[in-house]
């Protein structure tokens with residue numbers, strides 16, 4: 282089943298059984314989620330698109346370090362990939 | 375599409391003031407008989423304050439604007455005697471669905487619990503709202519409503535203002551101790567006084583269409599991101615009474631508004647959405663939305679209410695709703711000041727409290743509008759990622775923002791007395807009262823019907839109620855744990871919603887906001903809070 286050392290590259294997301302084995306918390310954790318979203322939006326205001334991409338990259342590294350847990354990071358990466366590039370994922374695995 | 379005929383027509387009548395040699399003098403003149411000016415006039419008249427209400431038009435119904443009216447607004451209209459006809463004429467709803475492409479992302483329920491007299495929302499064309507308010511205003515003594523009286527100039531003084539008014543019979547002047555500007559987004563009063571109206575204009579344009587068709591769809595709000603019938607943009611659909619439906623389509627920043635309003639273009643867009651073209655166009659318009667406010671809603675003896683003071687984009691239905699709530703906030707304060715029961719400084723708390731509400735509304739509607747129409751490629755990526763994650767992750771679902779619907783604002787205000795006791799829940803000072811079902815004999819009554827628009831102590835019955843000498847209504851309620859009172863909390867809703875235990879008391883302001891609460895309500899505590907809530911603290 283789930284091998285912590287070698288997790289599958291893509292999670293079959295949406296499978297409710299995964300809730301029990303995933304370490305990644307996808308529940309809503311902000312008391313005001315709109316405010317959190319807005320903070321990120323505002324950080325991008327006034328930036329050229331290339332700068333925005335750099336900001337995103339920096340932010341990912343900062344937050345990954347804050348999490349400080351490879352398993353969680355792996356699951357987060359798998360979820361993002363599955364959400365935004367599900368077709369590609371299927372083709373390569 | 376033929377020009378629409380006005381639905382409701384009123385008559386200009388000459389006022390004796392127009393024959394006066396010097397400007398006639400009135401206590402309160404309200405400029406603008408939209409939903410806000412009318413609600414304010416009715417509230418003041420019910421409090422015994424005579425008003426002159428001026429409007430530059432003499433008809434309503436050429437087009438609709440607002441359609442969604444929130445629970446809190448309906449509770450205000452209940453107190454103004456028009457809640458029932460509004461709800462009877464309107465369609466009631468509380469559920470919404472949000473789609474991405476053709477997939478349902480999530481559903482929401484704005485009022486999942488029972489025990490509330492009024493629903494989360496009704497939809498009702500603004501012309502019906504205004505017409506019902508006009509009918510109520512006409513039935514009350516003390517409202518002198520003058521159609522086709524256009525305010526063209528105002529000069530403010532420390533103790534009032536002079537107005538210049540154009541009518542079909544020519545101009546005349548009026549002098550007022552207080553002028554309340556309810557003359558809408560293009561307020562003449564605001565412009566003539568050079569008050570800055572600053573904020574943000576959004577780039578995107580939106581097509582708003584009201585159509586008539588018979589459809590077997592549930593009464594719910596439907597919102598689409600990137601639907602198959604309108605790719606890359608958003609769509610919104612609402613039911614109104616009389617088989618009228620509101621459809622709102624995002625057109626992007628570069629659309630040619632004149633072209634987009636052409637009936638054949640509109641019909642083609644709507645047919646793609648509906649899958650048929652069996653509908654009539656009632657009204658079509660193209661908007662660019664704005665969020666703006668003036669800095670201070672009180673400028674000496676001139677007070678701004680509703681759209682003249684603040685403007686929001688319609689996502690969240692916060693414009694008309696907040697304007698009516700401005701009016702109810704101002705009415706009781708102005709009535710107390712005019713009858714010398716409160717210092718004139720009480721009016722400053724209107725600016726403070728409704729300024730907070732306006733900021734809240736602008737914040738929410740700006741966030742929604744920016745989510746629906748992102749400003750940049752970076753924001754669009756963030757938005758699209760949120761939508762892509764939403765089916766898989768609850769946190770992302772919560773960030774999907776198609777409009778956060780109007781609820782009563784909470785005030786951080788010096789009129790409140792801070793909690794001195796420990797409360798885990800209940801309704802905090804500065805928040806609006808919650809409804810509940812209570813029993814009297816075999817009858818069920820709603821708390822919002824029991825409480826009159828005056829200062830009221832809600833008292834959870836203990837051995838003895840405090841003997842108040844101040845003019846405060848006492849509503850004693852027997853909880854299941856306490857001694858008897860005619861009014862009983864049989865279903866435990868009062869106890870649950872107010873965290874009420876025997877002996878505790880909530881002091882409500884005349885607008886139904888909580889001024890103070892006490893675990894053990896004493897005469898001294900309640901009366902000190904009463905003084906504070908009238909601006910004497």
Ligand SMILES: Cc1cc2nc3c(=O)[nH]c(=O)nc-3n(C[C@H](O)[C@H](O)[C@H](O)COP(=O)(O)OP(=O)(O)OC[C@H]3O[C@@H](n4cnc5c(N)ncnc54)[C@H](O)[C@@H]3O)c2cc1C
Pocket residue numbers: 405406407408409410411428429430431439440441442443500523524525526556557558559560561562563582661679680681682688691692693694695696697
């Ligand atoms: C597309 C759209 C959808 C909307 N949807 C909603 C919704 O669902 N829910 C909601 O709550 N709000 C909604 N709104 C907002 C709502 O329509 C306004 O907030 C509301 O009309 C404000 O009321 P008001 O009385 O302040 O101003 P208005 O309704 O503009 O009334 C102002 C009145 O003053 C009169 N007047 C103007 N100038 C003068 C003058 N110089 N002298 C005398 N009289 C004058 C006018 O004739 C008018 O009768 C929507 C708005 C739009 C555009």
